[in-house]
Amino acid sequence: MARLVVLGGGVAGHTTATFAAKWLGKEHEVVVVTPNAKWNWIPSNIWVGVGEMSKEEVTFDLAPVYEKAGITFKQAKAVSINPEGKEGADKPFVTIEYTGQGKAGESEEVTYDYIVNATGPKLNFGATPGLGEGSQIGENTVSVCTADHAVHANQELRKIFEKAAKGEKQKILVGTGHGMCTCQGAAFEYIFNIEHEARKAGVRDNLEIKWISNESFLGDFGMGGLHMKVGGYVVSSRIFTESLFAERGVEYITGAHVSKVEKGKVDYELLDGSTGEEPFDFAMLIPPFAGVGLKAYNKAGEDITDTVFAPNGFMKVDADYTPKPYEEWKASDWPRKYQNPTYSNMFAAGIAFAPPHIISKPMKSANGTPINPTPPRTGMPSGIIGKAVAHSVCDLIQNGANAHLHEASMAEMGAACVASAGKGWMDGQAAAMTVYPVVPDYEKYPGTGRDTDYTFGEIGLAGHWIKHILHYLFIYKAKLKPGWTLIPE
Amino acid sequence: MKQEEVNFALNDQFNQSMIPGRFARAMRTCKIWQFIRFMILNIKMIIVVRKSH
Numbered sequence: 001m002a003r004l005v006v007l008g009g010g011v012a013g014h015t016t017a018t019f020a021a022k023w024l025g026k027e028h029e030v031v032v033v034t035p036n037a038k039w040n041w042i043p044s045n046i047w048v049g050v051g052e053m054s055k056e057e058v059t060f061d062l063a064p065v066y067e068k069a070g071i072t073f074k075q076a077k078a079v080s081i082n083p084e085g086k087e088g089a090d091k092p093f094v095t096i097e098y099t100g101q102g103k104a105g106e107s108e109e110v111t112y113d114y115i116v117n118a119t120g121p122k123l124n125f126g127a128t129p130g131l132g133e134g135s136q137i138g139e140n141t142v143s144v145c146t147a148d149h150a151v152h153a154n155q156e157l158r159k160i161f162e163k164a165a166k167g168e169k170q171k172i173l174v175g176t177g178h179g180m181c182t183c184q185g186a187a188f189e190y191i192f193n194i195e196h197e198a199r200k201a202g203v204r205d206n207l208e209i210k211w212i213s214n215e216s217f218l219g220d221f222g223m224g225g226l227h228m229k230v231g232g233y234v235v236s237s238r239i240f241t242e243s244l245f246a247e248r249g250v251e252y253i254t255g256a257h258v259s260k261v262e263k264g265k266v267d268y269e270l271l272d273g274s275t276g277e278e279p280f281d282f283a284m285l286i287p288p289f290a291g292v293g294l295k296a297y298n299k300a301g302e303d304i305t306d307t308v309f310a311p312n313g314f315m316k317v318d319a320d321y322t323p324k325p326y327e328e329w330k331a332s333d334w335p336r337k338y339q340n341p342t343y344s345n346m347f348a349a350g351i352a353f354a355p356p357h358i359i360s361k362p363m364k365s366a367n368g369t370p371i372n373p374t375p376p377r378t379g380m381p382s383g384i385i386g387k388a389v390a391h392s393v394c395d396l397i398q399n400g401a402n403a404h405l406h407e408a409s410m411a412e413m414g415a416a417c418v419a420s421a422g423k424g425w426m427d428g429q430a431a432a433m434t435v436y437p438v439v440p441d442y443e444k445y446p447g448t449g450r451d452t453d454y455t456f457g458e459i460g461l462a463g464h465w466i467k468h469i470l471h472y473l474f475i476y477k478a479k480l481k482p483g484w485t486l487i488p489e
Numbered sequence: 490m491k492q493e494e495v496n497f498a499l500n501d502q503f504n505q506s507m508i509p510g511r512f513a514r515a516m517r518t519c520k521i522w523q524f525i526r527f528m529i530l531n532i533k534m535i536i537v538v539r540k541s542h
Contacts, residue, residue: 239507246506249496384541414537429517432530436537454537460517462527466534488538 002028002397005094005112007078007294009034009062010042011379012350013118014478015386015489016393021069022485023394031110032066035077035099039065039478040147043379044471046186048150049284050157050193052423055147058475065480074110075100078119078292081308082109083343084299092345114393117315117348118386121289124178130261131177131287140261141177141283144190153284157194160282164203170281173266175212177285179257179371182222183378184213187286188241189419195248196421196428211245211252212278212285214371216271216363218242218254221417222373224360226435227448228457234448237433240457244431253278255363257371258285273366289351289374291315307342314354316340317347321356329357331411331441338389339405345396349389350382359439380415381438383489384408411439414454420467432463 004024006017009032021030038059047053066073076096083092091111098106123145125132132138142153160170174191176184191211198204211218219225219237226237245252255271266283269275291313296304309315319335333356340346348354355375363372377385388408395403414436422428434456440449448455477487493508509517516522 242502242506243508246496246503247493247508249499249503251500251502380538380541387542408541413541415541416534416537426520434534434537436540454533454540456533458526458530460526461520461523462530465523465527466530488535488542 002113003031003111004028004114004116004393004397005031005033005110006116006118007033007094008118008120008350008352009036009039010118010120010350010382012120012352012382012386013116014039015383016116016118016349016390017066017071018069018480019387019390019485020394021071023390024397026070028397029072030070031072031074031112032062033074033076033078033094033096033110034062035075037061037063037075037100038147041471041475041478042145045144045147045150046189046193046420047423048147049144049153049190050197051154052193052197055151059147060475060479065478069480074098074108076108078294079107080295080297081115081346082297082299083308083346086299086301092343112345114345114396115347116389116393117294117346117352118350119292119294119352121351122292122313123287124290125287127180127288127290128178128258128261131258131285137287138261140263141285143287144186144284145286156282160207161198161201161203163281164198164206165201167206169206169208171208171210171279173210173212173278173280173283173285175253175256175285176214176373177258177261178288179214179269179369180374181214181286181288182374182376183286183289184215184221184373185376185417185419187211187213187284188221189421190284191250192244192248192419192421195250200422209250210278211250212256212258212266212268213252213254214256215373216255216361216371218245218252220360220373222358222360222376223435223438224440226433226450226455227452228433228435228455229452230457234452237457244459255371257365257369261285269365269367269369269371271363271365271371291352308340308346310354312354315346315348315352316342317353319354319356321354326362331409331437331439331443333357334409334411334439336407336409337392337405338385338408339392344401347389347393349386351377353377353385376415376438377410379417380489381410381413384413387489409439411437411441413437418463418467418470420464422464425465425468426461428464429459429461430463430467431457431459432466433457
């Protein structure tokens with residue numbers, strides 16, 4: 001019997017573990033180590049953050065689902081990996097520390113034959129003074145990164161709406177809390193949900209809503225922007241996005257590194273080196289992401305973290321990490337198999353893998369501060385990578401070490417992004433965008449780097465309906481209800 | 490002033506953007522047209538999903 005240990009129970013980890021358990025059957029064991037008791041459909045946290053959904057509607061308990069799937073569930077966080085075992089024991093193992101199941105604080109060494117690192121990110125609030133400490137959010141801003149954060153965000157937003165309803169002018173600031181953030185899409189969706197809710201509540205005239213982002217232009221989205229088909233034209237996402245901001249009366253600051261957050265004020269630096277301050281009554285700023293801080297040790301107990309992980313804490317895989325200028329970046333730099341180059345029984349999926357470089361054009365301020373989005377690896381790419389890795393591990397277990405490894409390069413993979421404003425079936429609208437591929441391939445698509453037949457965007461009810469359907473469909477799939485394997489990632 | 494022209498005057502950022510007019514806004518919420526777009530979007534997204542696996 002072989003044992004696969006999956007670290008993390010988010011989109012990538014859950015996909016890997018559930019497919020592996022299905023394909024491996026009872027002959028082998030799948031173990032999931034995740035500090036959370038609940039699974040969270042993170043895209044719908046946006047609706048929680050404006051009070052249109054409850055926490056219970058976007059989360060569910062993992063334990064019964066894993067019990068049904070025959071997966072061993074350990075509610076714990078991974079602390080370190082010993083890929084060579086230790087003195088007197090050759091079997092590799094991961095050291096975990098329980099966070100629940102009545103064993104909080106207890107440590108355990110879990111041996112493995114294969115391990116998949118799908119821990120997701122550490123929400124690195126501590127990177128910006130005043131934004132928070134370590135992975136804990138501070139008191140100056142709110143977040144929608146977790147369901148609990150989103151519940152709190154809505155509570156604070158309601159206070160702002162109450163003041164606005166009494167005639168008090170209020171200022172709302174939404175965007176990124178550092179020059180190296182990703183996930184602009186989540187903040188983008190949140191700001192237009194706030195705008196929509198404000199109109200619905202009749203308080204829009206008393207709200208100034210402003211966007212602040214590390215993107216060098218609106219519509220970069222961490223992908224260097226995209227050219228999409230809209231209304232018969234092929235246009236830059238910049239034009240598409242600027243139009244939406246103008247239509248809704250949302251001002252914006254781009255190319256901004258938020259350097260400090262205080263109560264009611266952010267300090268920022270722009271790409272031209274100038275600095276500024278922006279006051280606010282309510283701010284939702286996405287933190288930068290980092291690896292979760294896993295350590296690695298060799299058989300002698302020496303620290304080999306630098307061998308297994310990149311400096312940002314994400315796991316090294318089969319990417320080309322050779323430093324090179326932007327002009328020489330290629331689609332082939334991106335990993336295909338997500339296998340660690342040093343330890344072949346170790347894989348990474350989703351946000352946990354170290355990208356070879358960013359996708360957007362690298363930018364620095366006149367003062368040398370890097371201000372550019374880091375690559376998005378959430379949602380659809382996470383699920384597709386998780387499934388490919390599950391396939392590879394199952395083939396290795398069932399067919400031996402020479403088994404074919406499955407591939408899922410982000411340079412050959414698309415992604416759908418549906419940013420919906422409103423929750424009602426008939427009164428909401430969404431900006432629905434599809435990009436193919438996520439990482440531009442200028443050798444295959446010399447014009448825009450992407451296939452404009454499948455990179456498109458539009459605003460309307462249709463995308464809003466798709467957003468609704470995706471919410472129910474993916475929670476259904478994650479609960480492993482009948483036919484779940486037929487629903488694509 | 491037409492609704493779509495109001496925001497042009499607010500600042501230079503908005504003044505240099507395109508803002509949808511009445512017809513474009515109406516089509517975004519026209520249920521018949523949006524049902525057609527829904528079908529087309531679904532087909533295109535399914536193709537993207539298939540190409541991605």
